[in-house]
Amino acid sequence: GAVVSQHPSRVICKSGTSVKIECRSLDFQATTMFWYRQFPKQSLMLMATSNEGSKATYEQGVEKDKFLINHASLTLSTLTVTSAHPEDSSFYICSAVILRDSDNEQFFGPGTRLTVL
Amino acid sequence: LAKTTQPISMDSYEGQEVNITCSHNNIATNDYITWYQQFPSQGPRFIIQGYKTKVTNEVASLFIPADRKSSTLSLPRVSLSDTAVYYCLVGEAGFQKLVFGTGTRLLVSP
Numbered sequence: 001g002a003v004v005s006q007h008p009s010r011v012i013c014k015s016g017t018s019v020k021i022e023c024r025s026l027d028f029q030a031t032t033m034f035w036y037r038q039f040p041k042q043s044l045m046l047m048a049t050s051n052e053g054s055k056a057t058y059e060q061g062v063e064k065d066k067f068l069i070n071h072a073s074l075t076l077s078t079l080t081v082t083s084a085h086p087e088d089s090s091f092y093i094c095s096a097v098i099l100r101d102s103d104n105e106q107f108f109g110p111g112t113r114l115t116v117l
Numbered sequence: 118l119a120k121t122t123q124p125i126s127m128d129s130y131e132g133q134e135v136n137i138t139c140s141h142n143n144i145a146t147n148d149y150i151t152w153y154q155q156f157p158s159q160g161p162r163f164i165i166q167g168y169k170t171k172v173t174n175e176v177a178s179l180f181i182p183a184d185r186k187s188s189t190l191s192l193p194r195v196s197l198s199d200t201a202v203y204y205c206l207v208g209e210a211g212f213q214k215l216v217f218g219t220g221t222r223l224l225v226s227p
Contacts, residue, residue: 044217093160106215108160
């Protein structure tokens with residue numbers, strides 16, 4: 001299947017700093033990527049839809065000024081957690097969609113573990 | 118997007134068949150049923166997708182009754198490595214926006 005990578009796999013930062021997480025589709029182009037957040041023992045929560053060349057669409061309750069999303073190319077979307085706080089500590093997962101004539105398929109990245117001290 | 122209901126957890130032993138049932142009473146005509154598997158600290162992995170009756174691939178089978186208000190993921194002869202969380206999702210085949218439910222935490226013991 002298609003491969004989606006994330007970088008870094010884990011990051012520890014101090015409170016108040018900003019952290020950038022990259023999501024790449026390695027062997028296909030993705031006009032749409034998604035960002036999820038997952039707290040321990042909980043399900044994935046969709047944060048936003050990232051569309052290449054346009055502004056991201058955020059889910060209700062997700063602060064767009066805090067979680068900046070940029071989808072500058074067909075293979076890269078970035079999520080920047082600005083002014084991070086301990087409550088932002090979570091597992092962040094991206095996914096990318098392959099568009100086909102018959103159906104679409106969504107592939108997930110391995111996730112990024114963010115710890116804010 | 119149709120809401121799904123699954124058991125929170127299930128226990129099994131190596132070599133047994135495991136059946137996880139998902140309820141989706143509000144499934145729409147154009148909706149498909151998709152199952153994902155997630156290991157700790159990893160992204161979800163696609164297992165199987167179906168619309169009606171039965172679908173089988175190399176890792177699982179998916180049974181969907183005629184009314185399509187539920188579905189059952191069947192894992193034959195599970196091993197310890199099948200310990201994971203299994204998510205049932207419902208949406209159009211072309212659907213992109215996925216809404217994950219609680220999932221079922223499967224624990225396979227020796």
